[in-house]
Amino acid sequence: MTQEGLKLASEFDPASDEAWRALVEKTLKGRDFDRAMISKSYDDINIHALYTRDTMVQGSRPESRRGDWQILAAHSNPDAGKTNQAILDDLERGASALSLKIASGTTPGIAPAELGNALEGVYLNMVGFSLVPGEEYSTVSKAFLGILKKRAYKAEEVKGCLGIDPIGTLAQTGRLLQPMDEALATGVEVAKGYAEYQHVAAFMADGTPYHMAGATEAQEIGLMLSTAVSYLRSMETAGLELSDAAKNIHFTVAADADVYMTVAKIRAARLLWQQVLEACGVKDTKMSITAAGSARMMTVRDPWVNMLRGTTACFAAAVGGADTICIMPHDALIGMSSGFARRIARNIQIVLQEESNLSKVADPAAGAYAFETITSDLSAKAWTYFQSLEANGGVTPLLASGDLKEELNTAWEKRRINLSKRKDAVTGVSEFPHIHEDAIEEVEAFAEVMADLKPARCEADPLPNHRLAEDFEALRDRSDMMLQANGKRPQVFVANLGTPADYTARSTFAKNFFEAGGIEAVQSENIATAEAAKTAFEKSGAEFAILCSSDGQYEVMGEAVAAALKNAKHVYLAGKPVNGDALKAAGVESFIFMGCNVLETLQNAYDMMGENS
Structure with a gap:
């Protein structure tokens, strides 16, 4: 076939944005185009259904990573021997960098004195490293420097970050061992002590504490930048050249399952x-x-889905150009991760890097209409927020006053409303729950936190740690307690009226709705009469009942069935039928439908069950 024969596109007129919009408006049949086809991020950035060359907003492009990113494996087990074994296992099987969490205050991790044992046999001149020292950064940095000196590595071969982050530590834990000014000065002295290690950054500007507190993407960026500027000023005040100071700051952002925003x-x-x-x-x-896999997106329930969330986050981080990526094992919220879970977390990155070849293209998002436009819009929002932070003295005074906590709580509550209505879905928890799931085995329990606190000289109200699934999982916990106490979970009887064609869609919706909160759905057979509904309900032993069928069947038999189920603690109906008033008069007390507040409905159900719930 000739080359000309392959040019099929030339036979068609180019599609315009106006022509596409006209077809969409025809399909919408009078519904508002902007409401149906444009969503908004939590920074009020418009996310369009279609981006074209003509509508793209092109700003400056960042200098992105070139080549492979570092595959980072994180470790926090207080047992130095087990940590050492896990580190060597990770490095042998594909990880190229390690993160080590140090015990600090009530935060579990490796004791500073055990640092050498945890790193036994680890060639620190061949792998990247990142320390998470919390408030013990001075002690840990000195101990780590001793290890480097003892092993006589060439300074230019050592690459990593000491993780000194007094602002982030204060945000996360609410305490420091020194006043902030002294803490920053101590960090600068550590940086000077590592001057010969030109590829070791002393400071970490970490956005994840703010992300966990509910920050939007613009807020996370702005707070991270403001933190970095504080460290930059401290180093400049101490006499470091700004170019050297800038190299002494490493950054961490949260990567979650929202590909576009990540x-x-x-x-x-x-x-x-x-x-x-x-x-x-x-x-x-x-x-x-x-890019650190977001703990906010992770779930305790149905943790297997965390593999999918981790894969999506890793993909987004790679396309976004992160230099290092850390993906949490899927069982990370349940206990000390198993070897299997760590292997899966590693292999997610290895497959995306070596088989999907995501690292072969520098800045793969460049030129993509959607990514370019959203990046430009987000940059503008984040810069404005960063400037407002700096105008108010930076992050530290806002932490001390509690204003930052209040601001981030406002952002979280906005997200929480969407979660409660399942506008933001959490797969495996608020959508497609499996209340009879088996617990993951072979997960070692979390180490007990020893409250051996040194006197703090800088304290603030710590920021909260939120998770998207937290409210629904709290209801699942209540269901588990009822199962243990009573031998069964709370139950809702699903009255399926008519034929499967009538009720299947709404019956499935109702099952997912109630089981998202741990209320087991007990399905009926085809119900043709009110008397049959009453008999089946009484036989089920359920506390609640819900009618599920088509609007047509609700008109034919809905009122009679509702009246027959009057002994239920509460009668629900799936949908918004035209005869809603008549159904309410007959005994239907609540209607559930797409967009209603699922969480509030489920919480009310537990409240109706009283103290036993």
């Missing part, structure tokens, strides 16, 4: 840090950034 967040962070450095007169200093 890609845009990483690219926007690079753009804005470059903008900060240019304002400081610093050139040719590349941002070093780690």
